[in-house]
Structures are given as structure tokens and as C-alpha cells.
Amino acid sequence: MERIPTHGIEVFLTIVREGSMRAAAAALGVGASAVSLQLKALEDRLGIELFFRTTRSVELTEAGKILFEAAAPAHRDLTYAFKKTREMARSTTGTLRLSLSRGAYMAALAPVLKAFLAENPGIKLEISWDEELVDINRQGFHGGIRMGDALSPDMIAVRITPPIKSVFFAAPSYLQAFGAPEHPRDLLDHQCIRHRHPTSGKLREWRVTEDGQDISIDPPARLIFDSAAGVIQAAREGHGIGWSMKATMADHLKTGELATLLEPFARDLPPFYLYFPKQNKRVECLRLLVNFMKTQLKERQRSNAEIAAER
Structure with a gap:
């Protein structure tokens, strides 16, 4: 694809608007020699002269008129686009x-x-x-x-929360029927509701803290969902024990629909980050x-x- 020689267009249009290269230089805040050099470079790239030059003024050639008629409105549109883009970057709305x-x-x-x-x-x-x-x-x-453990390394990430509280939970109806586990190992004998990551396809690890040690447990899953909301809903219906962040079920804990389990073994999850390119x-x-x-x-x-x- 042929590259369009746009470098120098602003100088060209300013010369036309101001009527001379000296006046254009003043308007652009550069030296007259810089304007002359940029104009010559533009003409060299186009392969044709754009002005008739005299000691006192410049006049457009036929080629210059063609370029001006097409470039002037395009430059106005581009200038407007740049202005609106900058305003968007600074806008608080x-x-x-x-x-x-x-x-x-x-x-x-x-x-x-x-x-x-x-x-x-x-x-x-x-x-x-x-x-x-x-x-x-x-x-x-x-x-x-x-x-924080799910972020792409090419993103800017800003931590916005403390470590997140996790909790094991179940409905009172389930606990009445099967009892409450007293130790994480007891989960191996319970009906557990697990969460599978939609992206990786892996079951989310269940982790606990005991004697200062971070321990991973892998209880058998009676039900598996691809969302934490599904795990919570199934637990509310009495299908088993789930594990997730406490904030997602705070209302259900307040109403008594769900009860927390194994609280001495609860482990904090990584903080949340606001990330962006x-x-x-x-x-x-x-x-x-x-x-x-x-x-x-x-x-x-x-x-x-x-x-x-x-x-």
C-alpha cells in the first residue's frame, strides 16, 4: 500500500492561510528556514511544486490548489478529532x-x-x-x-481490597441431616459442592489454614458449577457444603439460610485488583x-x- 506523505501538510496549509512563509513561521512558532525546509521536503515527496515563489509572496500552483481543496477540510476534521480525543482523555464525564x-x-x-x-x-x-x-x-x-492470582502480567494492576475472607457453608437442613464437620478432613465424608473455573477448566482448590500452614484439600464433588452463584444456590437448597468468599453470601448468613463451618480453619484469599491496559x-x-x-x-x-x- 502506498504511504501518503502527510508530513508537512500543516506547514503547507499554514502558508496558504497566512499568505507567506515568514508569517507561517510566526504562526507556527518556528524559524522561517524550518518552514522552507518542510515545504521543500513535502514538494519533493509529491514530486511537484505547490507554490509560485516571489521575494514578497507565494501563490498556489494548480497542483497546490488541488492539494489545498482536498487537504484543508480533511485537516479540519483531523484537528477536531484530535481535540475531541484529548477532551475524552481529560473528561470527568x-x-x-x-x-x-x-x-x-x-x-x-x-x-x-x-x-x-x-x-x-x-x-x-x-x-x-x-x-x-x-x-x-x-x-x-x-x-x-x-x-491477584488471576491477572495477566501485561496489565497495570492496582490493589483495591485487603485479603478476602473465605468461608465454608451449608444450609441448616443439610447440617441437621448429615451433621457439621469439625475438622477439614471430615469434608471427605460429606457431600461437597465445587466450583470449576470456566477459563482453565480446573476445579477450584479448597484451602484451609491449620497451625499456621496453608493446606489444600480435594473433597469429592457431588455437584459442580461453573459459577460461585451456582454453588451458593445449591447449598441454600440443602445439597451439600460449599466454599467461597464470605462477601458473596453475607445476606444469606444474616437470614440464617446458610451457616458457616470450620471457621478456625478459614483461609484468606488474595486481594482484588483493578487492572487495565x-x-x-x-x-x-x-x-x-x-x-x-x-x-x-x-x-x-x-x-x-x-x-x-x-x-
Whole structure:
């Protein structure tokens, strides 16, 4: 494909508008020799002269008139496009598209969403709940929220939560029928509901902490779902014991639909991160969300430290 010699077009158009190379140089803030050199380079690339030059003025040649008639409106459109693009990068209004799992929404975004929207009335969030990892570049998302162990290394990632509390859980009806496990090894004799990662196809590991050691357990699965929501729903229906982050079932624990199990062995999960491609770091709406989430994390950490000190 033939490359179009666009370098020097702005100089050419400025000469036409200002009426001389000296006036064009002043308008562009460069020396007259620089304007002359750029114009000559453009004419050399085109293979034809664009101006009749005299000591006092310049006049368009026929070729120059053809170029001006076509290039002037195109340059105006391009200038407008650049202006609007820059405004978008600096704008505090607009739509911010995010990809995240339901768990990420419940644990990381939902607790601060009302405050963020109130602080940034010009920003609209378009949220896609995706259990499966998606290509946020290809699908047009500005960013996403995932746990730190599920991030692509080519993304900018900002931690936005403390480590996430996990919990084993079951419905009272199940516990009444089968009893409650007292130790993680007891899970091997229970009906367990497991979660399979849609992206990797692997069953999510069940992990516990005992005597300061992080231990992985692999109980047999009576039911397997490709979403944490499915695990929670099946547990509510009394089909067995599940394991997930506590934030996703807080309401069910409050109502008594689900009960927590093996709490002394509960293990923290990795924190959530707000991540985005490098080219989006200058999007103002995204920068506002990043800074807001970082501030919320600091406030939460300070509050937790104060509570711990009082104890």
C-alpha cells in the first residue's frame, strides 16, 4: 500500500492561510528556514511544486490548489478529532466499562459504589459480570476487577481490597441431616459442592489454614458449577457444603439460610485488583475510579488498625 506523505501538510496549509512563509513561521512558532525546509521536503515527496515563489509572496500552483481543496477540510476534521480525543482523555464525564465476576462486585465494588457515584455524578458505569476471564482489550472494556492470582502480567494492576475472607457453608437442613464437620478432613465424608473455573477448566482448590500452614484439600464433588452463584444456590437448597468468599453470601448468613463451618480453619484469599491496559491509564474517568478505590482501601486499613489497637 502506498504511504501518503502527510508530513508537512500543516506547514503547507499554514502558508496558504497566512499568505507567506515568514508569517507561517510566526504562526507556527518556528524559524522561517524550518518552514522552507518542510515545504521543500513535502514538494519533493509529491514530486511537484505547490507554490509560485516571489521575494514578497507565494501563490498556489494548480497542483497546490488541488492539494489545498482536498487537504484543508480533511485537516479540519483531523484537528477536531484530535481535540475531541484529548477532551475524552481529560473528561470527568462518560461511560466506564468494567469486566468483573459477581464475587468481585460483591467484595470490592458494591461496598463503595454508592459513594463513588455520588462523588462523580458525570460518570456512568457499564458493568459486565463474567466468571470467565475475558480479553478486555478485544471486548472494549476500560478495565476489570479480579483477584491477584488471576491477572495477566501485561496489565497495570492496582490493589483495591485487603485479603478476602473465605468461608465454608451449608444450609441448616443439610447440617441437621448429615451433621457439621469439625475438622477439614471430615469434608471427605460429606457431600461437597465445587466450583470449576470456566477459563482453565480446573476445579477450584479448597484451602484451609491449620497451625499456621496453608493446606489444600480435594473433597469429592457431588455437584459442580461453573459459577460461585451456582454453588451458593445449591447449598441454600440443602445439597451439600460449599466454599467461597464470605462477601458473596453475607445476606444469606444474616437470614440464617446458610451457616458457616470450620471457621478456625478459614483461609484468606488474595486481594482484588483493578487492572487495565497501559494505553488506558490516561483515561480520566478510569483514573478517578483508581484513585477513589485506593483511598477507600487506605481508609479501610486505617479503620481495621484502629479496631485492632482497641482490642
